[in-house]
Amino acid sequence: MNLKFQVRNPDPSKLFKELHNFQEDIMSRIVSPSRKGKNTDWEHHIMHIDACFYGIEFQLACSTIKLPEAIKTNIKERCKLFLVDAVREII
Numbered sequence: 001m002n003l004k005f006q007v008r009n010p011d012p013s014k015l016f017k018e019l020h021n022f023q024e025d026i027m028s029r030i031v032s033p034s035r036k037g038k039n040t041d042w043e044h045h046i047m048h049i050d051a052c053f054y055g056i057e058f059q060l061a062c063s064t065i066k067l068p069e070a071i072k073t074n075i076k077e078r079c080k081l082f083l084v085d086a087v088r089e090i091i
Helices: 002-006 012-030 056-064 069-090
Strands: none
Touching (some): 012 069
């Protein structure tokens, strides 16, 4: 994403579209699907940590690495908070 903003004379409409798509992608991982595209109160519809999608590699690691559930829960919560903060920064 950073490289798209570092080019000379970027097209503002393309940058806006890329940033909007990036925001939508992150939101689709953490916000209830029924709220898709409705940015006004998205924070009231953040899914439980087990319903969020953190990516295939994350899911595989969680299923294969032997860690106590409390630690896995903590990691998921921290990842979810990171994604929430990312959306806030974009908006």
